Amino acid sequence: GAGVSQSPSNKVTEKGKDVELRCDPISGHTALYWYRQRLGQGLEFLIYFQGNSAPDKSGLPSDRFSAERTGESVSTLTIQRTQQEDSAVYLCASSQTVQPQHFGDGTRLSIL
């Protein structure tokens, strides 16, 4: 597709379960970012990939959060043992260099 694609668009899960969120960046974009957005708020940086490496993981809030990228393409953000405070929209962005970033529509995660 022409844009950044994220799946699922919505995810509802029970507290304590693990979840995987997927991001398909724009083809050829080497930089990939994950952000978290709480309701009505700005975005918080989580992690940055350049190719398949993650030189900046400084925004991951705890060791329950991890991410990987393969083939310089698809990225997966995994949250283990989900907590209610993890409820948010998780947004992925990609770029050819570092700017400008093109955002997907996000995955809305709800923890019951």
Added chain:
Amino acid sequence: TQLLEQSPQFLSIQEGENLTVYCNSSSVFSSLQWYRQEPGEGPVLLVTVVTGGEVKKLKRLTFQFGDARKDSSLHITAAQPGDTGLYLCAGVSGSSNTGKLIFGQGTTLQVKP
């Protein structure tokens, strides 16, 4: 830690009114971006300002970057209901080579017909 303070957080105005949104920091940014976000969608880039003192116009929207590259403003003239949405400012750290964006808290704008 770099922070961007965005104000006001909420703004409800009548069609035809003017408004200004502010974005302030104690830190220097190499560039600053403004985004607009609709419900259920990702942010869409409106403009990037790079040079201190820079002013950019996009139809009824005017963007300014402060001389010291620590603050920015978005001014909308004669707001229309179609301008309703969440407006976000985001800065790129002057010392960062990762391009990660530091976002303000956002301004929710409602323009009533």
